[in-house]
Amino acid sequence: MILIVDLSWKARSLSRDEFVGPVARIVSGAGQEWREVHFSALSSEDIQSASGIILCGTALKDNFFAEKAEEFAWLRDVRVPVLGICAGMQALCLVHGGFLRLACEIGMTTVRVTQPDPLLGDPPSFEAYELHSFACDPPPGWVVSAASDRCVQAVHHPDRPLYGVMFHPEVRNDQVVERFCALCRE
């Protein structure tokens, strides 16, 4: 069961259908069971029962999750694969010692793959949808596997299955989420 975590400023917000719904649809399409929970209501039982965890994005103006970074401390010890999307990647970076800086991107952008990454596949570059106010300076030792002209677009932990993408794969890049689902099944 994949746990899909809503990072919006409140549970059942008007942003839910925009940032959680499309990801859940891809996970369903990949034949995976899933369950959804708001980050403020996440329990250790939720985490232990998941075969993988996806942290979803938020509205452009919604950076509340970053003020609550300690609520994501569980990411330091999590054993199952995690995919952080946009806000989710920012949360991953923050709890592992990375930093955020202002760097806004809106709309389609060219993402260049710079290192092999099991979620990004072969092409040297692809077009991706961006919607973020902040970019990540990744935690020390993390692998940067893709970048745009403005900022880092994909990172992963050197040893553990923790992945972050700054672009929104649920828009025109479903295969990133599908590959993550496949990785959770292994």
Place this chain on the structure above:
Amino acid sequence: MKLGVLCSGGKDSWFACHLAIQQEEVACLISIRSRNEESYMFHIPNIHLVPLQAEAAGLPLVTVETEGIEEAELDDLSRAIRLAVEEYGIEGVVTGALLSVYQASRVQRICRNLDLWCFNPLWYTDPEVYMGKLISSGFRAIITGVFAAPFSADWLGREIDKEALHDLQQYVRSHRITLTGEGGEYETLVVDAPLFKKKIVIEESEKEYANFRGFFRVRRAVLEAK
């Protein structure tokens, strides 16, 4: 949070409004009247009926006219949203964007420049689920424009009910149209919705149709008790 809903009069903007009103306060509707039939951002058929819809829903309306020139119309949209901020104190904007990165990105940029929230509650929604919900939750939307094969003139003015949805599903398979009309295959007008206190009754209309392209133009419509 006080919100303004971008409203073209069609099913997507009204369903987005329906979703927004369940979560936050919808303070007003925002409508752009484009003089350009090929407008990239704002569709035109029966946009003049948005004031009647606003009255039916009991919501204030901010309207701005645009020549419909590609990038200039974004300035007009920005002007309309600023007016809504000044008059109704909105803190965010809701759109009925489904799949259009072009539309959504432009509204997102305007909202960012104005320091407003932007919500797209139908973004990448499942088309089958959405169309089913539209009908089951009491929306009555009629087809006001067709722009693709195999739509015949019979579709003009037709309500999207279960039977029409079945036909649209067949067209998805046979002609690869999008079920929601997102590809510009058809346009709609909402004549009744759960949030409407009155329904719209069309008293006079005319059809124009040739070669899989047609319009259903409403000449006179009134509100009636539901």
